[in-house]
Amino acid sequence: MAPSLRDVSxxxxxxxxxxxxxxxxxxxxxxxxxxxxxxxxESKDLWEIERRLSLVDLELQGFAYEGATxxxxxxxxxxxxxxxxxxxxxxxxxxHIFLNYIGIGFAMAKLPRPLWKKLMPQELDGAExxxxxxWLAVDGYGFDxxxxxxxxxxxxxxxxxxxxxxxHPDYFQRAVDQGIGRALWFIHGxxxxxxxxxxxxxxxxxxxxxxxxxxxxxTFAGCSTAAxxxxxxxxxxxxxxxxxxxxxxxxxxxxxxxxxxxxxxxxLHALAxxxxxxxxxxxxxxxxxxxxxxxxxxxxxxxxxxxxQLLVNAx
Numbered sequence: 022m023a024p025s026l027r028d029v030s031x032x033x034x035x036x037x038x039x040x041x042x043x044x045x046x047x048x049x050x051x052x053x054x055x056x057x058x059x060x061x062x063e064s065k066d067l068w069e070i071e072r073r074l075s076l077v078d079l080e081l082q083g084f085a086y087e088g089a090t091x092x093x094x095x096x097x098x099x100x101x102x103x104x105x106x107x108x109x110x111x112x113x114x115x116x117h118i119f120l121n122y123i124g125i126g127f128a129m130a131k132l133p134r135p136l137w138k139k140l141m142p143q144e145l146d147g148a149e150x151x152x153x154x155x156w157l158a159v160d161g162y163g164f165d166x167x168x169x170x171x172x173x174x175x176x177x178x179x180x181x182x183x184x185x186x187x188x189h190p191d192y193f194q195r196a197v198d199q200g201i202g203r204a205l206w207f208i209h210g211x212x213x214x215x216x217x218x219x220x221x222x223x224x225x226x227x228x229x230x231x232x233x234x235x236x237x238x239x240t241f242a243g244c245s246t247a248a249x250x251x252x253x254x255x256x257x258x259x260x261x262x263x264x265x266x267x268x269x270x271x272x273x274x275x276x277x278x279x280x281x282x283x284x285x286x287x288x289l290h291a292l293a294x295x296x297x298x299x300x301x302x303x304x305x306x307x308x309x310x311x312x313x314x315x316x317x318x319x320x321x322x323x324x325x326x327x328x329x330q331l332l333v334n335a336x
Contacts, residue, residue, distance in 0.1 A: 126161020202234020
């Protein structure tokens with residue numbers, strides 16, 4: 022089921038990327054996800070998978086957990102003993118909870134939709150697991166779609182079939198687009214001009230969420246300079262608040278994992294103008310009360326609140 026490391030490389034996918042030291046670093050991320058997935062499939066118990074994942078460089082460890090979570094979800098969907106996903110996310114993987122949700126989305130891309138309603142462990146409804154962030158699973162699903170079939174989902178800009186994730190089918194495409202935006206960062210090897218051009222080729226109503234995904238990827242995955250990031254922010258124009266919001270969520274995820282690489286600090290400063298510590302506090306302060314959003318997902322209310330606070334801070 023797992024693709025080879027060559028298959029997920031930029032050349033293996035046929036992406037228009039010129040190989041450099043930075044792009045080699047960037048493509049190590051999907052390769053780390055595949056490695057985590059293989060370990061998750063092979064490991065017989067939680068100790069084994071956690072031990073293997075602990076050997077991964079801390080900067081990449083969250084991506085390995087993405088793959089391991091994907092494997093746990095797929096194994097849980099098969100007949101027999103379940104509970105692997107809950108065990109993994111409640112254990113040492115909890116500090117990577119945001120990326121673990123993305124890993125659930127990777128599994129969604131491989132499993133039939135009738136199984137989706139059982140993929141999210143009920144044990145993850147506590148506040149410490151940030152339940153509104155479960156929309157990152159749909160983000161991960163969108164990323165997978167775009168990364169492995171860009172002709173359909175990027176070039177063809179095909180909209181996906183709505184699904185009532187968290188009871189909000191009308192928001193499904195928006196979360197998918199956030200994942201597609203992240204994928205654009207990889208598909209174009211973090212080349213800012215090419216990424217921006219790719220976003221602009223989409224219909225205008227889809228661009229805000231695409232920009233948010235780009236901001237998240239640029240901050241979490243990195244592989245660009247401060248000058249390039251300044252260009253990215255400028256190219257987003259009036260939608261730069263969406264780029265900044267994605268950047269803040271990426272910084273929050275890095276801060277929660279207790280591993281913050283320098284590229285995250287650089288990107289956050291360029292895209293949102295704040296520190297990682299301030300971004301983590303802003304994200305927590307902006308979090309809405311559970312079930313207080315009415316017809317809009319709590320996740321989206323959270324995103325709006327972050328953008329609003331960033332605007333206030335800029336005044």
